[in-house]
Amino acid sequence: MGRAPCCSKVGLHRGPWTSREDALLTKYIQAHGEGQWRSLPKRAGLLRCGKSCRLRWMNYLRPDIKRGNITPDEDDLIIRMHSLLGNRWSLIAGRLPGRTDNEIKNYWNTHLGKKLKKQEPLEKKKKNKKMKKNDKNKVITKVPEDSDKKTLVYIPKAIRIKKNLSSIIPITDNTINLDSNSITTSQEEEQKAETNEGDNDIFGLFFGEQYHEDLVNINSDDMEYQSGFLEKMYEEYLQLLKNEENHENLLDSFAESLLA
DNA sequence: AATATCTACAACCGCCAGACA
DNA sequence: TTGTCTGGCGGTTGTAGATAT
Numbered sequence: 161m162g163r164a165p166c167c168s169k170v171g172l173h174r175g176p177w178t179s180r181e182d183a184l185l186t187k188y189i190q191a192h193g194e195g196q197w198r199s200l201p202k203r204a205g206l207l208r209c210g211k212s213c214r215l216r217w218m219n220y221l222r223p224d225i226k227r228g229n230i231t232p233d234e235d236d237l238i239i240r241m242h243s244l245l246g247n248r249w250s251l252i253a254g255r256l257p258g259r260t261d262n263e264i265k266n267y268w269n270t271h272l273g274k275k276l277k278k279q280e281p282l283e284k285k286k287k288n289k290k291m292k293k294n295d296k297n298k299v300i301t302k303v304p305e306d307s308d309k310k311t312l313v314y315i316p317k318a319i320r321i322k323k324n325l326s327s328i329i330p331i332t333d334n335t336i337n338l339d340s341n342s343i344t345t346s347q348e349e350e351q352k353a354e355t356n357e358g359d360n361d362i363f364g365l366f367f368g369e370q371y372h373e374d375l376v377n378i379n380s381d382d383m384e385y386q387s388g389f390l391e392k393m394y395e396e397y398l399q400l401l402k403n404e405e406n407h408e409n410l411l412d413s414f415a416e417s418l419l420a
Numbered sequence: 421a422a423t424a425t426c427t428a429c430a431a432c433c434g435c436c437a438g439a440c441a
Numbered sequence: 442t443t444g445t446c447t448g449g450c451g452g453t454t455g456t457a458g459a460t461a462t
Contacts, residue, residue: 175455176430198447214448215431250450265451266429426460433453440446 173207177216181206185213186221219260226258230267238264239272 173181188204194217196203197210206213219225230238234256241252249261249268256264 174432176457195448210447211433211449212431218449219430247451261450262430269452270428422462424460424462427458429456431453431455434451436448436450438447438449441444 171207172201172209172212174212177208177220181208182216182221185217189217189221215262219262224258225260227263230259230271234259235272238268242268242272 177185184204184206188200192203197214200206200210200213201208204213208216220227237255238252241255245251247265249265253259253261253264
């Protein structure tokens with residue numbers, strides 16, 4: 161692979177894992193749990209680097225992993241999530257139980273990327289027409305004064321923050337029901353949304369627990385900003401629910417505001 | 421049947437942020 | 442405050458197997 165190794169790996173195995181190595185790793189983790197990846201190989205009797213062990217476990221050996229046969233629903237959800245979040249594979253994987261970020265990334269690169277590229281010329285034409293029609297709804301992004309006339313969009317990288325979020329945003333057990341054209345919530349949840357009950361739950365409703373983390377990560381110091389942000393997002397979310405026929409445009413602006 | 425090319429995906433890499441001393 | 446360690450992420454590459462010539 162050309163590049164220098166990130167850590168000293170003299171004498172360590174590389175390349176595909178053997179079934180014996182898999183068995184050793186699985187046995188060790190079942191007995192001692194995950195974590196301490198750096199020292200794990202030694203303790204488990206493996207001649208692998210910790211990173212390699214972690215990857216193998218996370219992507220292939222974990223018992224809750226589903227492999228192969230991405231369903232049309234999953235396919236659809238991946239496309240939607242990618243249009244909202246970009247290449248945030250771990251976030252997308254978080255919405256697909258049993259799927260790993262690596263699998264989704266591979267799936268995207270080999271299947272969906274190509275599929276969408278084929279559709280792109282058509283979609284571009286459609287979108288250009290729509291943009292002209294919907295000029296009033298344009299989301300205005302800040303452009304640096306000295307910038308070229310092109311609009312620069314900076315997509316934030318995911319930031320990991322481990323903190324108890326329940327004090328900020330209650331986390332509930334939420335689900336998304338998919339049909340071929342729209343994202344809807346269960347009736348009960350829609351009712352909740354309409355009555356503004358459980359305001360803070362809307363993002364979980366849409367993306368679940370991981371999204372709560374990312375939302376807070378946008379600016380964890382500025383609570384005032386957050387509450388304004390939450391309100392704005394909630395309004396847009398309600399619009400999404402109420403205007404299903406128009407949801408494509410709204411989804412665009414919702415996504416843009418997520419990334420702004 | 422042999423060879424070249426393509427596809428899918430497992431595995432590796434560097435980078436980054438949080439935790440901790 | 443600073444430096445180091447660790448875990449996690451997304452991008453990239455190597456290669457086995459499938460397909461085309």
